Amino acid sequence: xxxxxxxSTCPVSTxxxxxxxxxxxxxxxxxxxxxxxxxxxxxxxxxxxxTNVLVDRLAVLESxxxxxxxxxxxxxxxxxYSLTEKGIDTIPIIVELILWGTKHWPTVINPVLLxxxxxxxxxxxxxxxxxxxxxxxx
Amino acid sequence: xxxxxxxSTCPVSTxxxxxxxxxxxxxxxxxxxxxxxxxxxxxxxxxxxxTNVLVDRLAVLESxxxxxxxxxxxxxxxxxYSLTEKGIDTIPIIVELILWGTKHWPTVINPVLLxxxxxxxxxxxxxxxxxxxxxxxx
DNA sequence: TCTTTGTACTTGCAAATTGCAAGTAAATAT
DNA sequence: ATATTTACTTGCAATTTGCAAGTACAAAGA
Numbered sequence: 001x002x003x004x005x006x007x008s009t010c011p012v013s014t015x016x017x018x019x020x021x022x023x024x025x026x027x028x029x030x031x032x033x034x035x036x037x038x039x040x041x042x043x044x045x046x047x048x049x050x051t052n053v054l055v056d057r058l059a060v061l062e063s064x065x066x067x068x069x070x071x072x073x074x075x076x077x078x079x080x081y082s083l084t085e086k087g088i089d090t091i092p093i094i095v096e097l098i099l100w101g102t103k104h105w106p107t108v109i110n111p112v113l114l115x116x117x118x119x120x121x122x123x124x125x126x127x128x129x130x131x132x133x134x135x136x137x138x
Numbered sequence: 139x140x141x142x143x144x145x146s147t148c149p150v151s152t153x154x155x156x157x158x159x160x161x162x163x164x165x166x167x168x169x170x171x172x173x174x175x176x177x178x179x180x181x182x183x184x185x186x187x188x189t190n191v192l193v194d195r196l197a198v199l200e201s202x203x204x205x206x207x208x209x210x211x212x213x214x215x216x217x218x219y220s221l222t223e224k225g226i227d228t229i230p231i232i233v234e235l236i237l238w239g240t241k242h243w244p245t246v247i248n249p250v251l252l253x254x255x256x257x258x259x260x261x262x263x264x265x266x267x268x269x270x271x272x273x274x275x276x
Numbered sequence: 277t278c279t280t281t282g283t284a285c286t287t288g289c290a291a292a293t294t295g296c297a298a299g300t301a302a303a304t305a306t
Numbered sequence: 307a308t309a310t311t312t313a314c315t316t317g318c319a320a321t322t323t324g325c326a327a328g329t330a331c332a333a334a335g336a
Contacts, residue, residue, distance in 0.1 A: 038312080
């Protein structure tokens with residue numbers, strides 16, 4: 001159980017103490033928008049996270065109650081990671097990163113998703129939060 | 139002029155290539171919500187950024203067109219950093235970090251600002267973006 | 277004019293983190 | 307019985323960070 005060392009009491013600073021690196025939010029992105037839930041699936045993403053970094057980030061996220069780790073329903077040798085409500089609440093952050101990235105950098109994204117986020121952001125966020133809750137309750 | 143190395147074409151990944159560390163968004167937070175605009179002011183923040191890290195992040199942000207650096211109007215030996223539109227567009231990200239932090243961690247924040255963000259998020263974002271534009275145009 | 281202060285860095289170095297390659301271990305499939 | 311899948315662990319080099327100190331130049335004060 002890793003404890004959080006807050007650099008200050010500022011909420012931005014504290015959020016960055018948890019999420020402020022190049023990998024953590026990519027794991028959450030994969031869970032929300034790519035339906036990934038296992039160690040092996042996270043490893044396969046385009047950004048090629050190193051195995052030790054992935055293990056570390058999953059442990060930190062679990063220790064902070066952002067996701068949970070349970071034995072998979074199909075295999076005993078497999079674990080499934082699910083978002084908690086605290087994790088589901090990061091979806092608005094990820095959405096804003098999507099919108100800023102697509103607006104200001106050369107990126108590639110599912111155009112249906114992009115239009116959904118641009119036209120009805122709050123509705124789309126609620127939809128993906130609902131979907132995440134469904135996945136988590138299986 | 140530092141070039142951006144994108145780990146992938148995903149907009150989340152690319153946004154994190156730029157903003158994904160513990161310090162960059164704190165500088166932007168200080169510019170938007172604490173009216174800071176000089177090297178010395180950034181150094182004084184509660185999180186105590188190291189001087190070499192601050193210099194590096196300011197240079198990266200400038201090279202990516204997120205902020206501009208100009209000689210201050212009052213002193214020739216002083217520089218003023220201002221947000222560009224690309225920088226102003228990060229305000230929704232910062233706001234979501236504020237909301238996630240205040241909801242899930244022990245933090246301290248101006249209650250007026252928090253209520254403003256919770257009750258009328260979009261309106262408040264527009265307000266702070268407008269204020270940032272005013273500062274930048276002085 | 278000389279000194280001090282303010283502002284913005286630069287430098288050196290130890291510590292921590294990351295990235296990469298390889299190896300391990302238990303459960304499952306053949 | 308053997309091979310494969312899944313989830314790690316380990317070792318090590320390279321990079322990044324954090325800390326302390328020093329530099330450079332403009333402005334203000336004596």
